[in-house]
Amino acid sequence: MESSDSLQDQLARASETLSRLKKELFDTGRFLHCVLENSDDMVFATDVDGILVSFSKGGEKALGYTVEQMVGRHVKDLADDPLKFEKLVAISRKEGSAASLEFPFQHKAGHTVYFNVSLVSLTDADGQFAGTVGICRDITRWKKFQEDLIRVDRLAEIGRTASGITHEINNPIAVIGEISGWIEVVVGDAKGLGQEDREELETAVQHIIKQVKRCRNITQQLLSFVRDSEPTHSSMDAHELLKQTVSFLNPELKNKDIEVTLDFMKGPLPLHSDKQMLEQVFVNLISNAIYAVKERRGAGGRIVLKTSRDESMLEIRISDNGTGISEENQRQMYDLFFTTKPTGKGTGLGLPICRNIIKKLGGGFSFETEIGEGTTFIVKLPAL
Numbered sequence: 001m002e003s004s005d006s007l008q009d010q011l012a013r014a015s016e017t018l019s020r021l022k023k024e025l026f027d028t029g030r031f032l033h034c035v036l037e038n039s040d041d042m043v044f045a046t047d048v049d050g051i052l053v054s055f056s057k058g059g060e061k062a063l064g065y066t067v068e069q070m071v072g073r074h075v076k077d078l079a080d081d082p083l084k085f086e087k088l089v090a091i092s093r094k095e096g097s098a099a100s101l102e103f104p105f106q107h108k109a110g111h112t113v114y115f116n117v118s119l120v121s122l123t124d125a126d127g128q129f130a131g132t133v134g135i136c137r138d139i140t141r142w143k144k145f146q147e148d149l150i151r152v153d154r155l156a157e158i159g160r161t162a163s164g165i166t167h168e169i170n171n172p173i174a175v176i177g178e179i180s181g182w183i184e185v186v187v188g189d190a191k192g193l194g195q196e197d198r199e200e201l202e203t204a205v206q207h208i209i210k211q212v213k214r215c216r217n218i219t220q221q222l223l224s225f226v227r228d229s230e231p232t233h234s235s236m237d238a239h240e241l242l243k244q245t246v247s248f249l250n251p252e253l254k255n256k257d258i259e260v261t262l263d264f265m266k267g268p269l270p271l272h273s274d275k276q277m278l279e280q281v282f283v284n285l286i287s288n289a290i291y292a293v294k295e296r297r298g299a300g301g302r303i304v305l306k307t308s309r310d311e312s313m314l315e316i317r318i319s320d321n322g323t324g325i326s327e328e329n330q331r332q333m334y335d336l337f338f339t340t341k342p343t344g345k346g347t348g349l350g351l352p353i354c355r356n357i358i359k360k361l362g363g364g365f366s367f368e369t370e371i372g373e374g375t376t377f378i379v380k381l382p383a384l
């Protein structure tokens, strides 16, 4: 009787332990599931054959597939290089774990997503390989940031080199400019020259003078960009400044049959800023607009200069009905020397200089564009 009692007790205790262990197992399972659900990382588990049995929410976010679409597939199919991924799994199986600092995968939408991948091999109670668990952190943004840093560094290096070269060629350009001016005078005064020879020489000298001016303009723009000079503020009327810029560019506007509309708010637009720098910005922006409408329309293009203001900022919008700017060009248009214009027409300095100047003047610089419709550059400046 006694022994049957103790047997019953033992049975009851065993059953209690079993229930407790079952509950613990259930809780652990729930805990792991919760980790899997809430992790931003892509966490997955595969069976012996590398087929996915579990896939986290983070993985859904990073690769664009739902769990339902993923479970039952091979993980390697999503890797940029499936063979390389298989090799990583093989190492993990042999060594117990494996890692890759930067492994590319394919997003559902087609682009590449980079992961920092850690694989761990699972073994069953008999020590037999049972599958693989992967923990993968999406490092695409970090990688892009790193690439941007490298690019900025390279641009800074180009800037320093360009500044050095500019200094070096400034003097020879000045000498060529002086001598060509002198030749112009000599040709004008020369007595024994025939009409035809005189005209040919004069045209040639004019060419030299024009090209020297262009070189000087480029070197000045480059130097002003790299020299980082401080603005000199004075009071002015932005409307007057815009009108002056338009009249300065008038010969080109007339020549290309482009209509400029001044859609100014009423009265003057008082501003305390650097006049020379702003002139440089407006000439650059209007020149770009002239080129864009000419490219798109031939003749009959339109440029609108619109002004407005609120208590703190005034806004100048320079709109054209030109080509518009493609997405690819939008990504590069602030890079130094990026131009889509033929050699000799553009240097690719205008926009980076404009943006730099407006930043220095405490303003904002942005744009709106649509291919085939046109572009608007928006300059915001602190109001007086």
Ligand SMILES: Nc1ncnc2c1ncn2[C@@H]1O[C@H](COP(=O)(O)OP(=O)(O)OP(=O)(O)O)[C@@H](O)[C@H]1O
Binding pocket: 284, 288, 289, 292, 320, 322, 323, 324, 325, 329, 333, 338, 339, 340, 341, 345, 346, 347, 348, 349, 350, 351, 352, 375
């Ligand atoms: N209003 C615009 N419409 C269409 N494309 C534009 C416009 N403004 C700029 N772009 C594009 O951006 C590029 C860069 O402009 P940016 O002013 O920096 O250089 P650029 O005009 O080519 O040369 P630079 O101004 O040095 O003579 C241009 O080559 C052009 O492709």
Ligand SMILES: [Mg+2]
Binding pocket: 284, 287, 288, 346, 349, 350, 351
């Ligand atoms: Mg330009």
